[in-house]
Amino acid sequence: MMSRLSTAFVFIQAIVLCTGADPTPLVIWHGMGDSCCNPFSMGSIMRMVENEIPGIYINSLKIGDTTTADIMNGxxxxxxxxxxxACEIVKADANLANGFNAMGFSQGGQFLRALAQQCDGIQMHNLITFGGQHQGVYGFPKCPSSVTFCDSLRQILNTAAYRPVVQDHLVQAEYWHDPLHVNEYLSKNIFLPDINNENKVNEEYKQRLQALNKFVMVRFNNDTMVEPVASEWFGFYTPGQDEEVQSLQESDLYQTDQLGLKAMDEAGKLVFLATDGDHLQFTDEWFNANILQYLK
Structure with a gap:
């Protein structure tokens, strides 16, 4: 029989294990027209998380040597x-070696999902995407106010998104999803059909995505940036037209389970959250009530 002294020692050890562990690190990827460390966007998010989870380590991904490069690379x-x-940055960061959670904002959401699927040897626990365009976009209603070439960008996407020179040099063309020309999308888009396993099933992509504890998708119900908004929950237009929207669960992608989302959904790994804001607009209170649980 265990002595009282031994029992007390085990109890103390349990307390230390429960309270002494560092918080799970967090990786953040910003959206289009933003940068890793903008004090009014990602900086604000970082401060909000740090206030609620003291001692948390955060790596806000910087894609480039300078802030300007980070913005333009987007x-x-x-x-x-x-x-x-991003894979090299994460692997080189010793603070992330034992695993991390991830939050992606707008296009940073699908980029972090691609990181989970394509970067071998990392341990992403929970993936949270805010307004991520997981089935792409078909429409480009507006850009951030800081971007001055929005009209040109919109025109290029509307007329020439699948030309090789555009695919190779314009990020947003790589998740342009034209439901009226499905075969052209599947054959000429160099990014989205690949990470969505639409042309062929990459078992590694599927297994790595299914290794997540939770895949949380946040939709903004009054989003004026993403068309269609259903893409934020992995839905999209029904193939062949651009009016009727189908949910993820109604799609062939789900029914055939070629990406593993149906299995994840049935296992309780998919989380669908919504807020009545415009693109990336939410309150601290909403964040704390709905998101913090996946970061702790």
């Missing part, structure tokens, strides 16, 4: 190159 650097850079 428009002009091929996504595959960005994923490679």
């Amino acid at each position: 428009f002009l650097k091929p996504i595959s190159d960005q994923i490679t850079m």
Whole structure:
């Protein structure tokens, strides 16, 4: 029989284990037109998390040597190159070696999902995407106010998104999803059909995505940036037209389970959250009530 002294020692050890562990680190990837460390966007998010989870380590991914490069790479650097850079950053960060949670904002959401699927040897626990365009976009209603070439960008996407020179040099073209020309999308888009396992099933992509504890998708019900908004929950237009929207659960992607999302959903790993804001607009109170639980 265990002595009282031994029992007390085990009890103290349990307390230390429960209270002494450092918080799970966090990786953040910003959206289009933003940078890793903008004090009014990602900086604000970091401060909010740090206030609620003291001592948490946060790596806000910087894709480039300078802030300007980080911003411009979000428009002009091929996504595959960005994923490679992000993979190298994460692997080189000793603070992330034992695993981390991840939050992606707008296009940073699908980029972090690609990181989870394509970067071998990392341990992403929970993935949270805010307004991520997981099925892409078909429409480009507005850009951040800081971007001056929005009209040109919109025109290029509307007329020439699948031309090789555009695919190779314009990030947003790589998740342009034209439901009226499905075969062209599948054959000429160099990013989205690949990470969504639409042309062929990459078992490693599927297994790595399914290794997540939780995949949390946040939709902004009054989003004026993403068309269709359903993409934020992995839904999209029904193929062949651009009016009727189908949910993830209604899609062939789900029914065939070629990406493993149906199995994840049935296992309780998919979390669908919504807030009645415009693109990336939410309150601290909403964040604390709905998101913090996946960061602790």
